[in-house]
Amino acid sequence: MDNKRNLWSRVWPPALVLGILVACWQAAVSFALVKDWMIPSPAEVVKAAFASNVWPRLMEHTGATLGLTAIGFAGGTAAGFVLAALLHLLPGVRRGIYPLLILSQNVPIVILGPIMTMLFGYGLLPKALLVMLVCFFPVCIAMLGGLTGTDESLRNYMRMIGSGKWTLFWRLELPSALQSLFSGLKIAASYSVLSATFAEMLSPKMGLGGYMVLSTRGYMPERAFASAILIIMISLALFGLIALVERAVIRWRPGKGEAGRHAGS
């Protein structure tokens, strides 16, 4: 009950501000402060999106973007997770690869897009590879950081009582890296939608990114705005999903206001 009221009190202020912004936008167009062929009003965007000749296509493209995002996100984060675990368990290999991994963080991965298209054509493969690459790094780096950052006194204790390398990994290092892993996953979630739409713009046949490019080329701002809104919604939904999973998995953290409220000794 308390929790629900708490949530509500956190939700309504930003919702109100958002509502006001949308109303301002609508008003600006309605009162002709902006020409409606330059920026369509929110109502027109919604109307255009639900038009019978647009909605089915919009949904088809949304499905394509969702699929690409899901494949890329799943593949990239899985690869990042596995490589981080491997590098952690093989310190010798890690010494060789880790510096390169950090360096490669500075390469803007989207520049690989045209190269991928050149090498692999216009199918799903180059796009999926690009999204995977983008998702791979934040997860791998965050996870490695988490594994290395394990509390030294806990590690000492676990070793002293006889834990081997595997027990240490499963029972201590992996659980203590979970928090970092989820930070990496959240970054990867927003990157994945971004890079998926970018990849679709390179070969604009399928997906919201492609649809957006075609709409702008055909000068249909309502459709471009509609696809932009859908892309944002996908991004938010994926982020929210990760946050929900995180809350379900990491239950041991002291809640707000609960930290420091100890039982008497």
Next chain:
Amino acid sequence: MLEVKNVSKSFSDARGTKDVLRQLSLQVGDGEFVSIVGPSGSGKTTLFGVIGGLQQPTEGEVRISGQATTGETGHVAYMPQQASLLPWRTVAGNIELSLTIAGVEKRKARSDALAWLERIGLAEYAGAYPHVLSGGMQQRVSFLRALLSPQRLMLLDEPFGALDALTREHMQKWLLSIWEQNRRSVLLVTHSIEEALYLSDRIIVLSASPAVILDEITVPFERPRREELREDARFMELRSRIYRHLAEGAKEAGRNGS
């Protein structure tokens, strides 16, 4: 039970070699409670590292229950300075995990943990995560975890160092009462002379680095120990004897340092 024979440990770095332990020998008998007292920086942590198998001694040997265990982990139950409970496991889950790592069957580990939590009055916290427990309660769980582990030697590394004076005395009394019910061989490291006198059968006084044994005292008080012991004349006398050793050691360290 535990035999440490002529153990030396030195660390080398760019500035040269530093002897931390020199030719150190000590024993702990079956069911005996032995304390090590020494000034800070006397290599007590290193000694525990060597006994627990985390560190290889430069020379010498460690034997536990007659078996050579030098440089091998897993032969001791351990209670570190910080409670070191895994935050993502419940209180009972923490005890259970340590026991299963030491080879206890899972179901037995679970039932032992629950039975003893009940016995020490923490049954209602069995399913709670460690962060809801106070420092003193966490240390109780940490002690229980070491006590229930199947290894026959317990190493206690300044277990009450982080607690306030009153809680500390309370915990010493509590520890003794539990230990009397389940006598294990114990090696305790502590800063507190009174804690050592109150708890142990024998006290080993170490000097500052390199650590050598300055004195070995057999504590003459019968068990179970009474709280009034702390005002006993012999208690006072032994306390000042150990205190003199430590003070001399500190003076010497000061001279060497200047």
